[in-house]
Amino acid sequence: MKSLSTLMLATAFMALAGPAYAHSEAGLAGGFLSGLMHPVFGWDHVAAMVAVGLWGAFLGSPSIWLLPIVFPLVMAMGGALGVLGVPLPAVETGIALSALVLGAMVALAVRPPIVVAAVIVGAFAIFHGHAHGTELPHSANALTYSIGFVLSTGLLHLSGILFGLLIRIPGGKLAVQTGGGLIALSGVGFLTGML
Amino acid sequence: MPLRLLATAATLLLAPGTAQAHSAIQGIGTFYNGILHPLVVPAHLLLLLALGLLLAQQGSRDSQKGLLAAVVAVWVGLMLSHLAKADYLTPFILSAAALAAVLVAISRPLPLPVTLLFALGSALLVGLDSGQDELQGREQLTMMFGTGVGVTLLLLYSTALGHLFSKRAWQRIGVRVVGSWIAASSLMVLALSLATSTV
Numbered sequence: 001m002k003s004l005s006t007l008m009l010a011t012a013f014m015a016l017a018g019p020a021y022a023h024s025e026a027g028l029a030g031g032f033l034s035g036l037m038h039p040v041f042g043w044d045h046v047a048a049m050v051a052v053g054l055w056g057a058f059l060g061s062p063s064i065w066l067l068p069i070v071f072p073l074v075m076a077m078g079g080a081l082g083v084l085g086v087p088l089p090a091v092e093t094g095i096a097l098s099a100l101v102l103g104a105m106v107a108l109a110v111r112p113p114i115v116v117a118a119v120i121v122g123a124f125a126i127f128h129g130h131a132h133g134t135e136l137p138h139s140a141n142a143l144t145y146s147i148g149f150v151l152s153t154g155l156l157h158l159s160g161i162l163f164g165l166l167i168r169i170p171g172g173k174l175a176v177q178t179g180g181g182l183i184a185l186s187g188v189g190f191l192t193g194m195l
Numbered sequence: 196m197p198l199r200l201l202a203t204a205a206t207l208l209l210a211p212g213t214a215q216a217h218s219a220i221q222g223i224g225t226f227y228n229g230i231l232h233p234l235v236v237p238a239h240l241l242l243l244l245a246l247g248l249l250l251a252q253q254g255s256r257d258s259q260k261g262l263l264a265a266v267v268a269v270w271v272g273l274m275l276s277h278l279a280k281a282d283y284l285t286p287f288i289l290s291a292a293a294l295a296a297v298l299v300a301i302s303r304p305l306p307l308p309v310t311l312l313f314a315l316g317s318a319l320l321v322g323l324d325s326g327q328d329e330l331q332g333r334e335q336l337t338m339m340f341g342t343g344v345g346v347t348l349l350l351l352y353s354t355a356l357g358h359l360f361s362k363r364a365w366q367r368i369g370v371r372v373v374g375s376w377i378a379a380s381s382l383m384v385l386a387l388s389l390a391t392s393t394v
Contacts, residue, residue: 065368069300069375076379080386133383142387143237146380154376 031141035148038135039156044095044190045128049153051102051183052121053160058106058167058176063114067121068157072150074122075129079146082133093191094127100187106164106180109173128153225334229341232325233349238288238384239321243349245295245377246317248370251357252302253310261310262354265318269346272322273339279323286388288324291317293381299374302367321346 039045049071056067081088088094102124104110105117112120132149136142163179166172189195223231233239250261295317298305305313325346327338360366 065372069372072375072379073297073300076382079379079383083383083386084390129383133386136383136387141237143241143380143384146383147237147241147376150376150379154372 029144031144032148035145035150036152038132038145038149039152043186043195044092044099045131045153046156047099047183047186047190048095048102048124048128049156050160050163051099051106051180053157053162054106054164054176054180054183055102055117055121055160056157057161057164058109058180059111059114059117063117064161064164066114066118068154068161070118070122071125071157072153074125075132075150075153078126078129079133079136080129081126082130083136088127088130091127091130094124095131096187096190098124098127098187099190100184103180103183103185103187107177107184108180109177225330225337226341229327229338229343230345230348232338232342233321233346236324238285238292238381239324239346240349241377241381242288242292242295242317242321243346244353245292245299245374245381246314247350247353247355248299248357248374249295249305250310250314250354251361252299252370253304253307255358257305257307257310258354258358260307261314262350264311265314265350266347268315268318269322269350270343272319273325273343274322276323276326276339277328279326284320284324286385288320289381289385289388291320293378293385296374296376296378296381300371300378302371302374318346318350 039049052067052071056064059067078088101120105120132146136145164176167176186195233243246265247262250258250265252258253261291313295313322343325339325342327335327342330338357370360370
């Protein structure tokens with residue numbers, strides 16, 4: 001009786017077993033994939049990147065393309081600081097604030113001069129870059145990791161821009177501002193530790 | 196003071212990293228391995244892509260001259276590669292990639308001599324870094340010939356892509372965005388190589 005129970009239990013456990021993922025990534029592919037996924041798995045990064053794209057689309061040309069160019073360039077400098085071990089205070093707070101501030105800019109339809117917008121986005125990019133840069137040395141392949149996460153960051157900007165282009169259709173402006181508001185709220189969540 | 200800074204920077208750039216094996220892919224033959232070589236060495240890929248896009252931004256005539264200079268320099272570099280210590284070149288290649296990519300992102304026309312000099316220098320670096328010291332004799336020559344073909348094709352394709360995406364405003368913006376991505380990747384790994392000397 002006892003052996004029958006054991007057998008049934010073993011059978012049940014076997015039925016519950018998940019598949020074995022044999023295709024583990026290593027080297028170039030591993031670095032690229034982990035870099036590609038790194039920004040996507042961080043809520044705070046995703047919110048801020050989408051907000052950059054949203055704000056760019058909201059501000060129109062030339063911000064729509066200038067902000068997504070400024071961001072990775074300045075982010076690289078922040079990343080270099082992280083890689084070189086230069087300490088930057090309150091990195092996580094800066095990242096959380098980026099979601100709050102950039103989301104609020106969209107929600108409140110703030111339209112500063114292009115230079116001011118670029119400086120705001122660039123300042124926050126340093127925090128995001130520092131966080132990525134600190135992770136860089138631990139990746140499987142540093143160069144493909146950085147290519148992956150820069151590509152991922154750019155695609156997140158693009159998703160924000162595409163959503164932001166809704167302002168061209170009736171009611172779209174409200175949808176975009178609501179999106180900005182939600183991002184700002186998520187920023188509050190990151191800051192307070194609720195998210 | 197600037198001299199001291201320059202000396203420090205030069206020393207850091209010359210700090211040897213670990214030798215990249217650029218290991219061959221099994222079962223596809225030596226020549227094809229050579230063709231794929233610039234694709235599987237990310238630093239080369241970034242530099243060649245950025246260089247092609249940069250050349251395409253210089254207008255048709257300057258672009259053709261720059262492309263010709265780059266192709267010649269790659270083959271010269273390959274022939275001289277046995278003289279170079281590949282360990283030293285990666286930081287220079289990443290620096291060139293970052294510079295080329297920043298210039299793509301800025302998108303300003305360069306004087307022809309600057310274009311030619313930059314194309315020559317960058318392509319020469321790639322050629323010098325593509326030596327196959329672990330191979331011997333005919334196999335080594337076949338691999339290097341394949342690498343030359345691969346690099347030449349990559350340069351042609353990236354320049355052609357740059358030209359193709361130069362007609363409309365959004366296409367030119369797209370090219371500049373790609374430039375900023377390449378610059379960001381190169382700068383971060385360059386910083387890592389300077390920090391650890393293990394790119």
